[in-house]
């Protein structure tokens with residue numbers, strides 16, 4: 001099969017934090033990665049369950065028809081319990097401010113320290129459609145209907161756990 005090159009999109013980036021040169025362009029660590037890593041523009045120490053809004057030193061102009069989504073990094077989540085309060089964070093096409101990451105230390109006992117320049121989150125750029133929300137008297141039917149919140153059943157051991165409780 002002929003190889004089709006993956007689609008690419010130019011996204012203008014302004015480095016807002018030029019303090020000691022540690023602000024970095026968002027960077028894909030490997031070919032095929034969906035998320036481009038964002039770095040911390042400042043040192044931050046987080047006690048257990050503490051959160052902080054951390055600058056990345058970058059501002060972007062995402063083209064109309066796309067949006068950026070800031071996701072946590074799984075390695076830091078696994079090793080330190082680091083996550084984001086509002087994962088994924090939405091970066092609107094019109095936003096020109098610095099991308100900030102609302103980090104939280106979910107480890108119940110250990111504090112963690114992040115240094116300026118550490119890769120703290122990743123930015124996924126995706127196409128988005130802008131919906132026209134059209135009021136109607138009745139919605140078109142579907143196989144799922146109004147069923148949700150476990151309506152398809154089969155939660156394995158959780159079902160056993162819940163037996164007799166509800």
Ligand SMILES: O=c1ccn([C@H]2C[C@H](O)[C@@H](COP(=O)(O)OP(=O)(O)OP(=O)(O)O)O2)c(=O)[nH]1
Pocket residue numbers: 070086088089090091092093095098099100101102
């Ligand atoms: O993790 C995030 C999430 C958002 N933003 C910036 C970009 C985004 O375009 C703007 C607004 O985000 P959002 O719409 O999620 O927040 P809001 O609480 O609805 O604020 P607003 O009233 O400004 O829309 O804040 C970040 O820098 N980091």
Ligand SMILES: [Mg+2]
Pocket residue numbers: none
């Ligand atoms: Mg908003």
